[in-house]
Amino acid sequence: xxxxxxxxxxxxxxxxxxxxxxxxxxxxxxxxxxxxxxxxxxxxxxxxxxxxxxxxxxxxxxxxxxxxxxxxxxxxxxxxxxxxxxxxxxxxxxxxxxxxxxxxxxxxxxxxxxxxxxxxxxxxxxxxxxxxxxxxxxxxxxxxxxxxxxxxxxxxxxxxxxxxxxxxxxxxxxxxxxxxxxxxxxxxxxxxxxxxxxxxxxxxxxxxxxxxxxxxxxxxxxxxxxxxxxxxxxxxxxxxxxxxxxxxxxxxxxxxxxxxxxxxxxxxxxxxxxxxxxxxxxxxxxxxxxxxxxxxxxxxxxxxxxxxxxxxxxxxxxxxxxxxxxxxxxxxxxxx
Amino acid sequence: xxxxxxxxxxxxxxxxxxxxxxxxxxxxxxxxxxxxxxxxxxxxxxxxxxxxxxxxxxxxxxxxxxxxxxxxxxxxxxxxxxxxxxxxxxxxxxxxxxxxxxxxxxxxxxxxxxxxxxxxxxxxxxxxxxxxxxxxxxxxxxxxxxxxxxxxxxxxxxxxxxxxxxxxxxxxxxxxxxxxxxxxxxxxxxxxxxxxxxxxxxxxxxxxxxxxxxxxxxxxxxxxxxxxxxxxxxxxxxxxxxxxxxxxxxxxxxxxxxxxxxxxxxxxxxxxxxxxxxxxxxxxxxxxxxxxxxxxxxxxxxxxxxxxxxxxxxxxxxxxxxxxxxxxxxxxxxxxxxxxxxxxxxxxxxxxxxxxxxxxxxxxxxxxxxxxxxxxxxxxxxxxxxxxx
Numbered sequence: 001x002x003x004x005x006x007x008x009x010x011x012x013x014x015x016x017x018x019x020x021x022x023x024x025x026x027x028x029x030x031x032x033x034x035x036x037x038x039x040x041x042x043x044x045x046x047x048x049x050x051x052x053x054x055x056x057x058x059x060x061x062x063x064x065x066x067x068x069x070x071x072x073x074x075x076x077x078x079x080x081x082x083x084x085x086x087x088x089x090x091x092x093x094x095x096x097x098x099x100x101x102x103x104x105x106x107x108x109x110x111x112x113x114x115x116x117x118x119x120x121x122x123x124x125x126x127x128x129x130x131x132x133x134x135x136x137x138x139x140x141x142x143x144x145x146x147x148x149x150x151x152x153x154x155x156x157x158x159x160x161x162x163x164x165x166x167x168x169x170x171x172x173x174x175x176x177x178x179x180x181x182x183x184x185x186x187x188x189x190x191x192x193x194x195x196x197x198x199x200x201x202x203x204x205x206x207x208x209x210x211x212x213x214x215x216x217x218x219x220x221x222x223x224x225x226x227x228x229x230x231x232x233x234x235x236x237x238x239x240x241x242x243x244x245x246x247x248x249x250x251x252x253x254x255x256x257x258x259x260x261x262x263x264x265x266x267x268x269x270x271x272x273x274x275x276x277x278x279x280x281x282x283x284x285x286x287x288x289x290x291x292x293x294x295x296x297x298x299x300x301x302x303x304x305x306x307x308x309x310x311x312x313x314x315x316x317x318x319x320x321x322x323x324x325x326x327x328x329x330x331x332x333x334x335x336x
Numbered sequence: 337x338x339x340x341x342x343x344x345x346x347x348x349x350x351x352x353x354x355x356x357x358x359x360x361x362x363x364x365x366x367x368x369x370x371x372x373x374x375x376x377x378x379x380x381x382x383x384x385x386x387x388x389x390x391x392x393x394x395x396x397x398x399x400x401x402x403x404x405x406x407x408x409x410x411x412x413x414x415x416x417x418x419x420x421x422x423x424x425x426x427x428x429x430x431x432x433x434x435x436x437x438x439x440x441x442x443x444x445x446x447x448x449x450x451x452x453x454x455x456x457x458x459x460x461x462x463x464x465x466x467x468x469x470x471x472x473x474x475x476x477x478x479x480x481x482x483x484x485x486x487x488x489x490x491x492x493x494x495x496x497x498x499x500x501x502x503x504x505x506x507x508x509x510x511x512x513x514x515x516x517x518x519x520x521x522x523x524x525x526x527x528x529x530x531x532x533x534x535x536x537x538x539x540x541x542x543x544x545x546x547x548x549x550x551x552x553x554x555x556x557x558x559x560x561x562x563x564x565x566x567x568x569x570x571x572x573x574x575x576x577x578x579x580x581x582x583x584x585x586x587x588x589x590x591x592x593x594x595x596x597x598x599x600x601x602x603x604x605x606x607x608x609x610x611x612x613x614x615x616x617x618x619x620x621x622x623x624x625x626x627x628x629x630x631x632x633x634x635x636x637x638x639x640x641x642x643x644x645x646x647x648x649x650x651x652x653x654x655x656x657x658x659x660x661x662x663x664x665x666x667x668x669x670x671x672x673x674x675x676x677x678x679x680x681x682x683x684x685x686x687x688x689x690x691x692x693x694x695x696x697x698x699x700x701x702x703x704x705x706x707x708x709x710x711x712x713x714x715x716x717x718x719x720x721x722x723x724x725x
Contacts, residue, residue: 024509122404194499219499254547299567
């Protein structure tokens with residue numbers, strides 16, 4: 001039976017002040033939830049030299065961990081904490097390339113420069129889409145459609161570019177690794193691009209393409225993978241659930257009135273969070289019936305962040321009992 | 337970020353500037369026979385509009401603009417509009433120019449933010465161009481120039497994907513980030529809150545291509561729909577009637593980018609923001625930051641092609657006031673918060689071939705090394721040189 005856990009209403013709690021406001025970029029909020037410690041947040045903050053990351057200090061006040069200031073093209077446009085078994089790295093992408101830091105932003109571990117043409121070309125160059133995969137790799141997408149696979153040593157700075165995956169023809173928007181149990185042949189990594197094309201991969205020494213879900217021209221801006229279900233958010237406000245193994249569509253939700261900017265998934269419960277330009281954040285419940293192979297999605301909760309175009313939304317705990325949201329021009333992270 | 341953003345930014349800001357100037361000129365104009373020597377007439381107004389529009393759509397100017405490039409700073413862009421506004425007999429004091437630029441930027445920020453689809457920014461641009469064509473409808477030569485640009489826009493942008501348009505929109509939003517200047521007409525129409533942030537409605541038509549939120553469709557493993565469910569939210573959306581036209585002529589449907597000023601609605605701004613926002617803007621302006629080398633190059637190329645009209649003989653030109661009285665303008669100049677000053681660079685790049693060659697030579701001489709921290713001094717030297725031209 002498709003059991004749905006009792007719905008517990010969310011309520012708005014504290015906000016963390018940011019030193020500068022958030023930019024309108026996809027998936028613009030990263031949360032690190034170390035067990036038994038309070039979460040830390042990071043995002044692509046706009047306009048100025050210094051980027052900052054909020055970490056709630058004891059007593060609930062917000063501290064900011066500054067990332068060293070950098071000139072314009074190096075300004076991070078996206079940030080994500082990549083949790084690997086041996087270490088956690090903070091990865092930042094920008095117009096020039098990829099930077100990796102120790103998780104508190106203190107030391108730079110690695111820097112990969114993208115090839116930038118002499119004169120600005122019609123096609124922009126940037127890196128976008130970050131995910132840890134296969135317990136050993138960090139994957140970063142690029143505007144050419146290529147996905148860079150970095151092999152991360154358990155400690156130290158000897159990061160190497162192990163592979164470049166070239167299956168996408170449009171700029172990468174998001175990358176996600178399996179957060180639950182991968183099914184046979186379903187892959188443990190999904191990559192998404194501007195045209196809505198999704199690629200499913202099996203990670204390892206060499207990554208293997210297991211399947212491709214062709215896009216229909218509508219950008220997939222955010223993607224998650226859980227127990228063989230791909231949850232994808234699109235520019236037309238839809239959320240679609242795909243079966244990773246077969247590539248078949250299993251659910252279609254007219255979720256938002258505007259472009260979806262962020263999706264997140266709570267692996268312990270299968271809760272899905274979506275945030276969009278329409279000011280809304282929705283919490284959904286995914287469920288899978290092992291007997292019938294039925295996949296379902298139900299609406300749990302809606303929050304309207306008044307007069308804000310949401311650009312980042314993340315659960316702050318693996319069960320999805322709390323989540324955080326930020327929006328364009330907002331100098332705070334709102335916690336629910 | 338996108339390298340195709342500048343033409344859209346420039347044309348839309350330019351369009352807003354023309355709306356405001358037209359409104360102010362009409363408000364301050366006197367019928368021809370009654371006008372004194374220093375008062376505006378309808379003929380003067382038309383001349384100013386023609387001069388500025390002609391300069392904006394000049395072929396070399398547009399060619400430079402349409403080259404793929406990154407967006408320049410607010411400071412660099414402001415310099416271009418300063419020069420544009422002065423391509424005719426009209427003169428604006430610093431305070432009026434500041435106010436003009438505030439209005440232009442907040443208006444376009446609003447339009448970008450509220451565009452239903454990223455692609456609709458093109459419709460907004462077309463709305464501005466349609467109106468510009470109306471301003472110079474009896475000047476076939478200039479009309480031709482505008483149509484040329486229209487065609488170039490269609491050629492460059494109509495084929496871009498939604499994803500590329502979203503990138504353009506994101507680039508524009510970064511440019512406008514942290515700007516919360518309050519505009520009276522927006523406050524009155526309740527499209528802006530008293531804290532300077534725009535009201536984002538959660539009702540009305542959804543973008544073309546988007547469905548009204550609420551439907552959940554479930555499919556089985558054979559792809560057959562087996563269940564439908566609905567959910568409700570506070571939003572109150574409806575399906576849109578039709579899509580706007582992306583052709584040279586057509587009904588754009590979208591109202592964003594059309595002229596919201598009329599003679600009866602005075603154009604005012606309140607120049608202030610909450611202290612939090614001022615803090616972030618302060619950082620950008622107070623730290624000495626001469627224009628980057630690329631920006632200077634761009635400006636030299638762009639402005640070199642601008643036809644600057646010096647007032648004939650001993651005329652000092654007609655002064656246009658964006659405020660209701662001279663005293664108000666003076667007061668605004670004195671009380672403008674330091675953090676919101678645009679610190680405009682006075683670059684006297686003129687049309688005279690000799691001067692232009694001089695400018696190119698100076699820039700050429702500086703094109704020796706890659707910018708380093710120490711090159712900040714070189715930037716300042718160049719500015720000093722240019723001020724002296």
